Amino acid sequence: MxxxxxxxxxxxxxxxxxxxxxxxxxxxxxxxxxxxxxxxxxxxxxxxxxxxxxxxxxxxxxxxxxxxxxxxxxxxxxxxxxxxxxxxxxxxxxxxxxxxxxxxxxxxxxxxxxxxxxxxxxxxxxxxxxxxxxxxxxxxxxxxxxxxxxxxxxxxxxxxxCSSDLGGTYALTVTSDSGGSNFFPMEVITEIEEGTYLTTQTGTWDPGVLMASGAPIEGFIFKEVCGSIVIEEQNLAGFFSNIVRGTEVLGTVNPTTGDITLEYTIGFSNNTTFTTYTATYVKL
Missing domain, CATH: 2.60.40.2030 (CalX-beta domain)
Known part of the structure; x- marks a missing residue:
């Protein structure tokens, strides 16, 4: 039944x-x-x-x-x-x-x-x-x-x-097409519902910067669809007017290592210009 x-x-x-x-x-x-x-x-x-x-x-x-x-x-x-x-x-x-x-x-x-x-x-x-x-x-x-x-x-x-199990701790490297980069050695990804996840960080900001400006979180939400990652349009850190959204290049999960690669953009100047970020999560 x-x-x-x-x-x-x-x-x-x-x-x-x-x-x-x-x-x-x-x-x-x-x-x-x-x-x-x-x-x-x-x-x-x-x-x-x-x-x-x-x-x-x-x-x-x-x-x-x-x-x-x-x-x-x-x-x-x-x-x-x-x-x-x-x-x-x-x-x-x-x-x-x-x-x-x-x-x-x-x-x-x-x-x-x-x-x-x-x-x-x-x-x-x-x-x-x-x-x-x-x-x-x-x-x-x-x-x-x-x-x-x-x-x-x-x-x-x-x-x-499909069934999803991406929650855990990762070593995260983020680079942007504007030349910025950052490394987060203990990035935590939390499953908030089946197949839906919340990251700890967004972009290349240092930890604490976005929350110091009033944001309730510093990460973004993504969904896994049978090995592909979808980042739907959302506000930066659930607070700012900057738009965060995935690019046409879907994120991927390595079926052997569990490592994750994502690509997304963040809007600036009232969302008239967008910076592209590439994030690589290495499973610890």
Whole structure:
């Protein structure tokens, strides 16, 4: 019997859209339409397919606009599968139900759209996509609910992964294409969830420099996908506006030694220029 596991898409997002017109010194708030939208245009779900399990994966769907306050009655948000999807319903995935609708509870600003992913049907080297479109909504609390024109679609990438065991201590050498370099003799990589890891350091900064400026961490997050490393876009040290992301050259894991090689960029000058870093982790 297949087991069902739940993968939650965690997010912290606050939406507030207010428009106003100034008439002398008086500010008047405009009660426009309530807008249904996906917070992200693309998300990637990672699914361990060693045992061909089924996973329930959820994508957040939000409502904003109006007078800026949540509606005081439930909202039905309608969606449909876009023809550009490369995953096949009934093969790689299924909807939890086929109503084509989810409910945003009264007083709330978001809900989740769940799908069931059949990991045994996924190919790690060729991930497929589920593309969803918001088609509209309804609520007794508003007769003006619309789908967002530019945030009404989400692409869900179904990425299969294999068992992963990269946590441990490494000797790390980092070089940059700007000429900088540093050596970290006791770099610790921590597994924070299955196949997802947090490094200790980012770039060539000395230990403690980023945290001294207020950052909660100094490393970055990466995911292993069956021997390949994916570094998704993220803020430097989870704090600064500098963008950290992997290059087109995927990181690799040496199957014999366990050594890791990564390549990523960090944005500077308001992310108008990017420096490329090559990091070599030698397993201790």
């Amino acid at each position: 297949k087991t069902f596991r739940y993968i939650l898409v965690l997010f912290a997002m606050s939406f507030a859209i207010t428009s106003c017109v100034l008439d002398d010194d008086e500010q008047t708030f405009n009660e426009g339409p309530n807008v249904l939208l996906f917070p992200s245009s693309q998300v990637t779900g990672f699914f361990l397919n060693d045992n061909a399990d089924d996973f329930t994966y959820t994508v957040p769907l939000s409502i904003t606009g109006g007078d800026g306050n949540p509606l005081n009655a439930p909202t039905n948000a309608n969606f449909e599968l876009d023809a550009s999807s490369t995953a096949t319903e009934g093969v790689e995935f299924d909807f939890v139900d086929n109503s084509g609708s989810v409910v945003i509870p009264a007083g709330n600003t978001f809900t989740n759209v769940p799908i069931i992913v059949h990991s045994g049907e996924l190919d790690p080297a060729n991930p497929t996509t589920v593309v969803l479109n918001i088609t509209g909504g309804s609520s007794s609390a508003s007769n003006n609910i619309v789908a967002s024109g530019n945030r009404g679609q989400v692409t869900i990438v179904l990425q299969a992964t």
